[in-house]
């Protein structure tokens with residue numbers, strides 16, 4: 001029996017995940033969905049944002065569908081998103097950007113860089129170490145090469161002109177690409193952010209370390225109309241978690257206007273990853289159909305609510321049987 005842990009989280013996560021979970025329910029009614037409450041609301045209610053029992057549920061499921069979690073108002077608990085990536089060993093963050101002249105995939109190293117957790121604040125000085133290891137770089141580069149082998153080519157984004165850690169990253173990633181026979185080029189991350197906007201068609205798979213990937217994926221979202229549309233897959237050796245690239249968006253939360261497309265597409269990535277490529281395709285086609293009819297949430301200039309858009313996608317799915 002396939003078990004999917006479903007984490008709505010906070011803010012608009014509570015609005016968009018139910019839509020995506022309903023789509024999964026239509027496509028795979030026999031899959032068990034296990035709701036797990038995590039994040040700020042949970043912390044307010046119980047004093048805990050995430051605990052070992054939650055992790056057990058997530059680890060024992062076949063995949064996690066995740067919404068978004070707000071960070072603690074004054075750092076009362078560490079980032080739940082980062083804790084999950086660490087606890088589940090989710091070393092790769094795959095962020096496809098498809099539309100508006102772009103057909104590219106950002107492959108973001110998800111475990112180290114500035115997110116390695118090596119930081120300290122002193123009286124007059126704060127320091128966050130950017131850690132790049134050979135093992136993590138080889139692992140993510142191999143995954144990026146596997147992806148690129150089935151597509152066109154690989155670009156490595158970096159800042160090797162000034163940072164030693166990036167010369168290290170670039171050297172290792174290039175070596176992996178050469179060994180795997182994948183066509184590869186590279187670019188400075190700052191110039192790459194601009195060029196991805198100008199000439200998206202030049203890019204296919206883009207490999208970057210953690211924070212560069214965080215920034216580059218938001219930049220690339222420009223081509224598809226913003227963060228309301230970008231899905232992601234967090235992959236590890238044993239666990240997987242699928243989540244919109246956007247956060248909990250407290251500014252629009254509770255108004256029922258969030259775009260559920262990123263969450264729906266994350267559900268499609270989940271289906272695809274669990275081997276149901278047919279259902280993934282049906283879901284993506286249903287989203288396209290609804291968009292083609294001109295139905296839009298306010299982030300894309302329309303007036304549809306989250307539920308109106310979601311219901312239209314569900315209706316399109318059901319109609320096609």
Ligand code: IPM
Nearest residue numbers: 079081082214244245246247
């Ligand atoms: C993302 C988010 C996260 C990140 C935050 C919420 C920790 O911005 O998934 O892109 O920085 O990775």
Ligand code: MN
Nearest residue numbers: 214215218245
């Ligand atoms: Mn981000």
